[in-house]
Amino acid sequence: MDAERMARLRLLVFVAALAPALWLAWALFADRLGANPFEALTRRSGEWTLRFLLLTLLMTPLRDWTGWRWPVRLRRMLGLYAFFYGTLHLFTWLWFDQFFDWPAIVEEIVKRPFITAGMGALLILLALAATSTRGMMRRLGRRWKPLHRMVYVAVLLAVLHHFWLVKADLLWPTIYAVIAGALLGHRLWRRVRRPGRLPAATALSRS
Numbered sequence: 001m002d003a004e005r006m007a008r009l010r011l012l013v014f015v016a017a018l019a020p021a022l023w024l025a026w027a028l029f030a031d032r033l034g035a036n037p038f039e040a041l042t043r044r045s046g047e048w049t050l051r052f053l054l055l056t057l058l059m060t061p062l063r064d065w066t067g068w069r070w071p072v073r074l075r076r077m078l079g080l081y082a083f084f085y086g087t088l089h090l091f092t093w094l095w096f097d098q099f100f101d102w103p104a105i106v107e108e109i110v111k112r113p114f115i116t117a118g119m120g121a122l123l124i125l126l127a128l129a130a131t132s133t134r135g136m137m138r139r140l141g142r143r144w145k146p147l148h149r150m151v152y153v154a155v156l157l158a159v160l161h162h163f164w165l166v167k168a169d170l171l172w173p174t175i176y177a178v179i180a181g182a183l184l185g186h187r188l189w190r191r192v193r194r195p196g197r198l199p200a201a202t203a204l205s206r207s
Contacts, residue, residue: 001070013074017081020048021088038096045089046118046165050158050176052082057155057183064190076132079151083129086122114164121157124150152187155180 024041027033033040056078059071098105109115128148137144159180163173
């Protein structure tokens, strides 16, 4: 794909990835999020975090299956959007659920496993976002790829967080878990086929 087409694709993906946040903002102010809009905002921002994490992981298998190179050039943007929605998810919880009561927040993180898992996933995403630039790649050198493979741990923690949070209707958590398992399984399969080469990191990596 030439540079001009790639630039257009990036713009399209950027706008499409921003659309859920714009819709959530509109729905909140238009009172379209139900009886408990802030709870709905927290829940849906968390779901979009997981979706963008899975989309980020999808780019490498998509390249492998199709032979196209452009999917991996979208990984960084998708990964940063996962961090963006994860930050929105955390902020809405801190504000509308905990009212920035820091002692209570710390107690919730320690005592509730689903919150512990979610916080762990977000901290990993924070580290990956902070080191996603070319400058940080040069500074970290060989340490950069092992760090960015922590995205696999973040995905597992995010899936666990969603499972433990939902409690009742497990359809979508199960679907997300199956998709995550398939994407991680693809990487394991590549590792078995080519034992001398580790799979490329698919986190908030260089585009």
